Amino acid sequence: MSLPVARVLIDSPLPQLDRLFDYAIPREFDALAQPGVRVKVPLRSAGRVVEGFLVERAVAEEGGRPLSEIEDVVSSVPVLTPDLYRLVRRVADRAAGSAADILRLAIPKRMVRAEKVWLASETPEAPRIDETVRQWARMRLSGFPGLDEAMRADARITLDAPPHPVRLPAGDDIGAWAELLAALAIDTLARGRTAVVVVPDHRDRAQIEEALAGRVPLAAVVRHDAAQSSPARYAAYLRTLAEAPCIVVGNRSAVYAPARDLGLVAIWDDGDPLLGEPLSPGVHARDAALLRQELEGGALVFAGHTRTTDVERLVAVGWVRDLPARRRVGARVVLSATREGESRGTRVPSTAYAAAREALAHGPVLVQVSRPGYAPVLVCAECRHPARCRHCAGPLHARGPGTVPVCTWCGRSAHAWRCSECDSDRVRMASSGSERTADELGRAFPGTRVIVADGDHPVLRVDDRPALVVATRGGEPIARGGYRAVILLDGDRMLMADDLRIGESCLRWWSNAAALAAPGAPVHLVGVTGAVARALATWTQPAYARAELADRLPLRMPPTVRVAALSGARRSVDTALRKLREDVPELDADAILGPVDGEDGARALVRFDYARGARVAESLRASVVSDAVSGRRPPRGKGQVRRNTLRVRVDVPDLEL
Structure with missing residues (x-):
């Protein structure tokens, strides 16, 4: 006799728990415990109940090893789709990180009231796009020969946006780039597919929304932004789970929006640091979009007024296609x-x-x-030595003419300041x-x-x-x-x-x-x-990116190679590097820079080619897990707890030790 089993991804920051755990499904939860729902499960090693996501169901033969049972089904709404889990798992493996860390960025916290409203509301219908709006979108896209065919072929392309503002019918001005991306999204929606537009901040998002206003039904535009209130963000996420296509506009986390039948992912200005995720494992929206397009299909568009070396490298290897405008326009x-x-x-x-x-x-x-x-910045008027605070050694700045200098670190006013080098009491603006x-x-x-x-x-x-x-x-x-x-x-x-x-x-x-x-x-x-x-x-920004790539190639600097940063206790870093040499013996002799000791421990950099990325990430992730497991509490009387200190970040943008 077979028994239903739930395979659960636990929401935990511990790297050793980044895998699926099997739990028995009690009879009372058999109907609710479906793939994608939130559940509560016991964690035997910690003696407590934790939340997680039910990823898939399986069966186990009666008489096998006993399994702990699911404690509760938090919600019957399947918020984790199979496509999203595959994407998150792939992104985490590439970055030597945990899938749970990425899911916290992708799926908002559950808001009960917003969920009840969504369950009680009618199923959204497919939006209708007027023929005049379709013609407008096609006209905007006609400035790039071959763009329409590339979109329908689910190609990866890069566009140089026109550098001038345009006037909307409502009377406001926006950047011409916003109209271009809006036209791409409208054309995708008119073909019955979902479009995801990722922008750095609220200013850019507002321009996209203004370009869509009056051309697309309001309900078809879904804002996906961390600045939203928690109920609004969760409600927007639930809307993306519907079958009806939509246009998702948001910041870096919008790249994970679980849209059905994805037809377009557009990234605006991928060089903006706001598109780089500061939280672990620190995956850039550009890299997540590349992996998503590879897994789910749909067109991928990088647009900007400049070209990053990361995108230019993809153009050089033929992974992304450069589509020049019919008429080159520059400032x-x-x-x-x-x-x-x-x-x-x-x-x-x-x-x-x-x-x-x-x-x-x-x-x-x-x-x-x-x-x-x-x-x-203020300096000494006599010797030009930087003016520093006497309390914390922070730099001083002036809030206005004739005002007392103030420390930018501790905020203290520097009354009766004197230079530590020449004893002068006068400052000047640097x-x-x-x-x-x-x-x-x-x-x-x-x-x-x-x-x-x-x-x-x-x-x-x-x-x-x-x-x-x-x-x-x-x-x-x-x-x-x-x-x-x-x-x-x-x-x-x-x-x-x-x-x-x-x-x-x-x-x-x-x-x-x-x-x-x-x-x-x-x-x-x-x-x-x-x-x-x-x-x-x-106005030849792509040529500058090509020249930068050519200069960095002999020096093995990113993005011509990938770079991983390791930090933590010296013993942990040395062990991880030694294991990496064993797992990937073909690494170059100068692939590892460091380790260098500092106040917070040791730090090392690893340079590796893209072809070896999967093996390097797998080895580094194994070292993180091993370090975490070895840092568990020892038996009573056997010594003190050694905390996990090894941290790994892949695809750091520079070689700073």
């Missing part, structure tokens, strides 16, 4: 430098001043700066933030509105009246009709950051700001020369 970029007679340290050259003055006669002007605040730049430009252009847009002063939109909009990178508001001029300041300071990808990042910041300019409006890049400046001036 009108001017490389502004100081003229003869001007000081080399002049922050805004006369050419940029003249362009701003001329543009202010017609509308707003955008000025991009590197940092918020008034004076982000850099200018958004507020100080606004003061300077306000004096240079008296009578002109000055608007500050940064983290402390968020601004989403500005009108078409003359104004100087001083914004930090990524915080630029959208101007009605586009900016009449864009001034990009502090470029040389941005490029000095200690970051392997700083050139890519600067090109992305500047390109996104340039895309807010009105067609034909000048974009002045101040004080920057070299390959990054040339790529912006000629």
Whole structure:
């Protein structure tokens, strides 16, 4: 006689529990205990009841080993679909992580009231798209020859978005890129399939939603965003479980939305760090989308104003297809430098001043700066030594002219400050933030509105009246009709950051700001020369990405190779590296960098080719589990508990030890 068995994935952060456990299904739960539901099960080793997901049902012959029984079925709603579990398992294995960690990101917490409302509501119907809207979508997509055929063939493609704003029928302006992605989603929905659009933040999501408004039924657009309230987020997740297709728009976790008959996954601006998951196992939305497209099919689109080296590598190996636009459009970029007679340290050259003055006669002007605040960095006026707090040694900054310096770490005011090097009591500003730049430009252009847009002063939109909009990178508001001029300041300071990808990042910041300019409006890049400046001036971002790849290849730097970071106790790191050498003996002699001892333990990096990724991840994951098991509580009187210290993160973006 066979007995029903539930195979359960336990919701636990312990790596040794990242597998399916068998539990007997009591008779009273036989109808409710179906694959995908939440259940409560006993954990014998811990002596407590934990939650988990019933992944699949099996049968066991009577007389076999006894199994613990399911304690309860939390909900009858199957929130974990088979496709989602396969994706989560594949993503976790690739990243040497736990499936439970990814499921916490993919599936929101259960909200009882939202679930009851969903169960009581009618089943959503397939949305109807008007023929005029279909024609509009096809017209927008016609600017890329071969795009329609690639979409229907479920291809992987990359697009360079048009760099200019467009006017919606409702009167608001959005980026042309938002209309492009909206057209892709509408075309997919019109063919009866679901589209998932993943964007970095709420500003981008709002533009997509505005492009869809009035063209797609409101109920067919599902917001999938961590910023939502818990009931709203859970209700949106339940909607994606329905058979009726929809358009899912959200941040990085939306890539896991369990849509039926997936027809499109579109990633906007994959170089934005907000698309990288900070929580373990730290899988980028781009990598999760690639794995999902491989498992479920559907088209995969990477779009942006720039091209990351990660996507360009995929283009080079033929895994992603580059689809150029029928008509190449770029911003009108001017490389502004100081003229003869001007000081080399002049922050805004006369050419940029003249362009701003001329543009202010017609509308707003955008000025991009590197940092918020008034004076982000203070130094000694005599010896130029960085001004530090006497209590915590944190850097000092000024909140305004004539104000007492304040520590950015502990918040204490630095009254009667004196330099530790030369005993001077005077400070000077080493850099200018958004507020100080606004003061300077306000004096240079008296009578002109000055608007500050940064983290402390968020601004989403500005009108078409003359104004100087001083914004930090990524915080630029959208101007009605586009900016009449864009001034990009502090470029040389941005490029000095200690970051392997700083050139890519600067090109992305500047390109996104340039895309807010009105067609034909000048974009002045101040004080920057070299390959990054040339790529912006000629609007050849993919060529810059190719050159970066060529430079990194002989140095074996990501993304030409994958990099895993190990950290923890020195003994644990050494053991993991030794096991890795045994499991993957063909690793290069210089594949392992470190270990290097630090305050928090040892740290090492492992460089490996993509073809060896599965074996490296499997070995590292086994080491994490082994370290966790060896750290369990020993028998009484046999010593102290040794906590699990080994941590592994795969696909780190740089080689910083």
